[in-house]
Amino acid sequence: MFAASLLCCVGSIAVWSLVAARLDSWRVSPALTLAVFGVVVGLLVRPQISEVLNYHVTEQIVELVLATLLFSDAIAVKGKMLGDSPSVSARLLFIALPLSLLLAAGVAWAILPPDSLALALLVACVVMPSDISPAPNILADNRIPARVRSALNVESGYNDGIVAPVFAVALAAVIAASGKSGSSIVSEAFEAAAIAVAVGVAAGAGYGLAARWSRARAFSDDTAIRIGMLAVPLATYSLAVLFKGNGFVAAFVAGVVVHLCLRADAERYTSLTKDVVESTSLALWFVFGVVAAYVVYVGVEWQAVVIAVAALTVIRAIPVALALVGSRADRAERLALSSLGPRGITTLVFGLLAFNAIEDDTAIFVLQIMIVTVALSLVMHGFGASSIAGRIFARRTATPDHQS
Numbered sequence: 131m132f133a134a135s136l137l138c139c140v141g142s143i144a145v146w147s148l149v150a151a152r153l154d155s156w157r158v159s160p161a162l163t164l165a166v167f168g169v170v171v172g173l174l175v176r177p178q179i180s181e182v183l184n185y186h187v188t189e190q191i192v193e194l195v196l197a198t199l200l201f202s203d204a205i206a207v208k209g210k211m212l213g214d215s216p217s218v219s220a221r222l223l224f225i226a227l228p229l230s231l232l233l234a235a236g237v238a239w240a241i242l243p244p245d246s247l248a249l250a251l252l253v254a255c256v257v258m259p260s261d262i263s264p265a266p267n268i269l270a271d272n273r274i275p276a277r278v279r280s281a282l283n284v285e286s287g288y289n290d291g292i293v294a295p296v297f298a299v300a301l302a303a304v305i306a307a308s309g310k311s312g313s314s315i316v317s318e319a320f321e322a323a324a325i326a327v328a329v330g331v332a333a334g335a336g337y338g339l340a341a342r343w344s345r346a347r348a349f350s351d352d353t354a355i356r357i358g359m360l361a362v363p364l365a366t367y368s369l370a371v372l373f374k375g376n377g378f379v380a381a382f383v384a385g386v387v388v389h390l391c392l393r394a395d396a397e398r399y400t401s402l403t404k405d406v407v408e409s410t411s412l413a414l415w416f417v418f419g420v421v422a423a424y425v426v427y428v429g430v431e432w433q434a435v436v437i438a439v440a441a442l443t444v445i446r447a448i449p450v451a452l453a454l455v456g457s458r459a460d461r462a463e464r465l466a467l468s469s470l471g472p473r474g475i476t477t478l479v480f481g482l483l484a485f486n487a488i489e490d491d492t493a494i495f496v497l498q499i500m501i502v503t504v505a506l507s508l509v510m511h512g513f514g515a516s517s518i519a520g521r522i523f524a525r526r527t528a529t530p531d532h533q534s
Contacts, residue, residue: 135175136283139416142167146412154267159512161415161474162266168419169242175420189486194367195410196479197381200294201363202407203287204385205396211389212284215277219284221453222467227289229449230258231296237440241433247370248303256481256496257298257441257503261474263411264504265511268470273523277459277501278466290476291382295323297480298376310449318374325375330383333366337384338391341399356402360390363403411475418478418504425494434495438502442510446471472511473503 146153146163153163210221234254239247262268262282269279302319337358344350350358363381370380389396447468454464481500485493 135171138167138171140415142171142416143409143412157267157513157516159264159508160412160415162508162512164412164415165419165422165508168416168421169423170419171416172420172423189483192479192482192486193378195414196294196476196483197367197378198360198363198403198410199407199475199479200291200382201366201385201388202400202403204291204382205392205400206404206433207284207287207389207518213280215280215284218277218281218454218457218459218467221457222285222450223288223292226449226453227258227285227292229452230445231255231293233449234258234437234441234445238437241436243269245249245307248307249496250273250302252297252300252304252484253437253496255293255300256477256484256500257438257473258445259290259473259476259480260286260471261290261291263470263474264472264508265470265515268472268511268515268519271516271519273519274470275463275523278463278470281467281469285471287466288386291379291386293476293480294379294382295326295376297483298323298379301484304484304488304492319376322374322376323379326370326371326379327383329370329373329375330366330380331387333362333369333380334384334387335391337362338388342391342395345395348401352398355399359388359399360406384527393394410454414475414478417482418501421482421497422501422505423490425498428494429436430498430502431495434498437499438506441503442473442506443469462522466519469518470511470515472515475508477504477507490529 142164145167146160152159153160177387207213210216212223231251231254234257235247235250238253239250242250242253260282268274269283271279299319301317304318306316341350341355341358345352345355363386366384367377368382370377392399450468450471451464454467457464459467481497484496484500487493488496
């Protein structure tokens, strides 16, 4: 089963690589392509999917992928820590994101049974982090002002890391509420997050400063540092787990600190890490397609559809609109930021981790929400982003972009 699954996954990636440029010219994203391959395979093996997802090794692999992804996202932001539009980026991360989590949790709580507050927060953490991977052409669309593209890039890079500790606590609360663990698991989750921050700062500062010192004295070269950079999130994850901390939160913090230490030089040393993350992301999109086939097979509850649709529309638009009140972003830019919030790998990974950790019927419900949210985003943002941008900025004349 494992060998056959691996063959299907890597074979799909190989086929995509041969026609990637042509598909891109048709505005068919890599995410959508691999997801379709996954659906085809999933329709053939759907009865065995839940067993594979529940393997303990599956959880560990997903956590390692998430750790590397969070690390890469944290150091992928170009220029300053908050990009070329720091004021807009800060509003999205520190005002819109918390508001959207609260609003999403409130909507989920209103739909779910009244004793499901922890589950409502968990669902919010799964559906709200934005990720540019379903619609990468957004960042290359010159009709969209540079300020908007930069803010979306920064948001995609940091919001998953900000949400990760909240997700860990919410997941712990859901497990505790099921009666299979004591309530102390929630306090342990807080302790794990605190340990993760400490480990992440130490590991990120240690390697970042050491890399600067080593290159300045010609003790190493760019190729070697690039290889070492790939090891940082994995080593940080492992170190945090050894100290009973949250591994993927530690990896995100390490990425932020490495970026601070290396600043403009960070991009020189992260190409290998980005390639590995892109490859694993393609594999995860294939997994998404397989799981989507399974979810359709077992059926989707109406509550999952309502939450997913709300997350991609009003729960995104209202907090962003409120956060941008008083900013220099004009009406068209605010509308674009409210509309262009794709959901991708982060939602997929959080959903898989929740499914693997929860042992009752709640697990499949979270999986349904994850699948519907990402599937709708693939259509809305993967196919529709260009149309959305064209409509919003149709009347804008070719003038230089506003500065934040």
